[in-house]
Amino acid sequence: MEMRFKIFRFDPETDEEPYYRNYTVVAEPQERILDCLNRIKWEQDGTLAYRMSCGHGVCGSDGMRINGVCGLACQKLVREYEGLEVVLEPLPFFKVLKDLVVDMEHFLDGIRLIRPYLVSDSAPPEAERQQSPEDRKKVDDVIRCILCACCTGSCPVMIQNEKYVGPAALVWAYRFIFDTRDDRYAERLKQIDFHDGAWSCVNFFECTRVCPKGIPVTKSINFLKREIQKALPGRTG
Ligand code: SF4
Numbered sequence: 241m242e243m244r245f246k247i248f249r250f251d252p253e254t255d256e257e258p259y260y261r262n263y264t265v266v267a268e269p270q271e272r273i274l275d276c277l278n279r280i281k282w283e284q285d286g287t288l289a290y291r292m293s294c295g296h297g298v299c300g301s302d303g304m305r306i307n308g309v310c311g312l313a314c315q316k317l318v319r320e321y322e323g324l325e326v327v328l329e330p331l332p333f334f335k336v337l338k339d340l341v342v343d344m345e346h347f348l349d350g351i352r353l354i355r356p357y358l359v360s361d362s363a364p365p366e367a368e369r370q371q372s373p374e375d376r377k378k379v380d381d382v383i384r385c386i387l388c389a390c391c392t393g394s395c396p397v398m399i400q401n402e403k404y405v406g407p408a409a410l411v412w413a414y415r416f417i418f419d420t421r422d423d424r425y426a427e428r429l430k431q432i433d434f435h436d437g438a439w440s441c442v443n444f445f446e447c448t449r450v451c452p453k454g455i456p457v458t459k460s461i462n463f464l465k466r467e468i469q470k471a472l473p474g475r476t477g
Pocket residue numbers: 394395396397406407440441442443444445446447448457458461
């Protein structure tokens with residue numbers, strides 16, 4: 241079928257203002273929006289910039305706004321948009337480097353802030369650090385995060401407060417706070433216990449709605465808030 245696209249374009253080196261360009265491609269219903277983007281780039285307009293790598297919902301690099309909703313272009317099927325014009329835009333709240341490519345540094349700063357790696361006081365074992373299946377279950381959901389930033393790009397709090405560390409960073413904090421092999425439980429809770437940390441989330445649930453990995457983001461953040469209140473006496477939020 242014939243698919244109509246309206247794509248956000250902006251090259252800060254040559255354009256004064258962003259604009260939209262229209263394209264038409266023929267695609268099969270079971271193809272993905274990413275397949276259409278590739279066809280546009282390879283066959284019609286080599287200047288179009290976007291990120292992609294795995295093509296299968298694993299690398300998290302093709303997060304963008306598709307008809308107003310953040311998602312992965314490689315996960316959205318053409319047939320979901322039959323008869324519609326598909327508007328592709330960069331993730332909101334992110335600085336545009338070119339077209340659909342955004343600057344991820346600020347987002348990654350939030351992730352770095354929570355130290356996204358295991359910190360243990362015990363000596364390294366000969367092989368890997370083992371974990372029981374029950375303990376692993378505690379982080380099963382959040383461990384699926386691929387850092388696509390769709391959640392942060394959808395969070396209404398970011399409109400007013402760009403300092404908010406954002407839902408993805410909190411998901412990563414959760415991952416290590418509840419990992420039984422990590423020894424920085426209290427320290428990690430303190431790290432997210434500030435206004436622009438866990439307490440900026442006001443339960444809009446947008447992050448949960450858009451997460452391509454089905455992570456219960458809002459529920460996890462609420463769990464973290466309760467954990468802070470429980471573990472750090474005197475906290476009321
Ligand atoms: S639940 Fe919290 S983090 Fe998620 S979109 Fe809403 S305010 Fe943002």
